[in-house]
Amino acid sequence: MPHIDVRRLYAWWIDELAKTLTPARKAQRGWKTLVSSTATGIEVRHKHGSSVVQLGTLGPDAKPSEVAGLKKRVARSVEANAKDVLLRLSEADVVERVIQIPKAATDVIGPVVRNQLERIAPWPEAETCFGYRIVGVNEKSPGHLDVRIVATSRKIMDAKLAEARSLGLEPWSVEFASASDPEGQNASSLVELMSMAPDPKRRTAEILRGALAALVVGCAAIGGFGAYLVWDRQSQRDELAERIALVSARVEVSRQLTQRNAELRRQHTRLIGQKTASPAVMVLIERLSEALPDTAYLTELEIHDREARIIGKSENSTGLIPVLEETSEFGDVRFSAPTTREEGESMETFSIIAKIEGRALREGSP
Secondary structure, three states: OOOOOHHHHHHHHHHHHHHHHOOOOOOOOOOOEEEEEEOOEEEEEEEEOOEEEEEEEEOOOOOHHHHHHHHHHHHHHOOOOOOOEEEEEOHHHOEEEEEEEEHHHHHHHHHHHHHHHHHOOOOOHHHEEEEEEEEEEOOOOOOEEEEEEEEEEHHHHHHHHHHHHHOOOOOOEEEEEOOOOOOOOOHHHEEEEEEOOOOHHHHHHHHHHHHHHHHHHHHHHHHHHHHHHHHHOHHHHHHHHHHHHHHHHHHHHHHHHHHHHHHHHHHHHHHHHHHHHHHHHHHHHHHHHHHOOOOEEEEEEEEEOOEEEEEEEEOOOOOHHHHHHOOOOEEEEEEEEEEEOOOOOOOEEEEEEEEEOHHHHHHHOO
16 A cells, blocks of 8 residues: 655645635636836825825935935825835846746646746746746637736835835735736736735644544544443444444545545646646747748657657758757757658658757656
């Protein structure tokens, strides 16, 4: 019988149950105080009813007296311990990119975006904060979705949070609004980079653990009381034996379900790995299509370990070697067979082998 890590299984079960029981999060939470990072510095605005009042702006080289003055204006306008404070970054604080992913990969969009992050952000992954939003179906490829990715470094984000906190404000979220909608009027143009709000799923999980602990204690108390009754009353032994048999049957069913759950988790992990690798292979194919001239086309593409076998037709097969060697994805490009030309055709049939280089190999590996 395979070893079962009960603690990990319990944690996974609680997490999945909390995810099911937690209500869906609202798409966008409103704000009463907005701290915006702009080209001129930090700008603070506050809502009074239906109107928005600008409290002031701090430049990059603001003097302590200017900080103190704006802090006083904020204290007079914003109620103490205000929770609806939002920090909005500018274009100068982030990098932004739109990528395409297959529709079939929407259930693993998080791992797909993280897999593409090192090609988008100039910072190490551990120092990068990012968010994404699905824009919609790609106009040129209906089978793909456009996904907008926005990333910034933790150093930049921490600096902006420190400036907001120096004014006595504690943001609950950090977001970015696109240049076409700097005021954030359209919710679809906003991308959340980090949320300091409590995770409702975690709270639900804590409640479930407490309830289960109370249930275990209650069950233990009931079991103890039942044992006392069995010991005290000889006539109830037959009933106790029936209960034991029923519990044993339930334990066996639970064991079988546990094994089935473990197998489903392994299958789920394998499927996620396959879906996560799919977009990177498509990027490799796209680079190959861009590199080939209009006078050449592919008929076959085979990828085995570190090598790609490219078969197709071209008016000048010899000229394809330097073209492919100039790409960053291929190296050691060479013919794997002599070029041929069938009678009556103007194009040659070529067969080329090339090594897949660097990042392309890592991204394409399942």
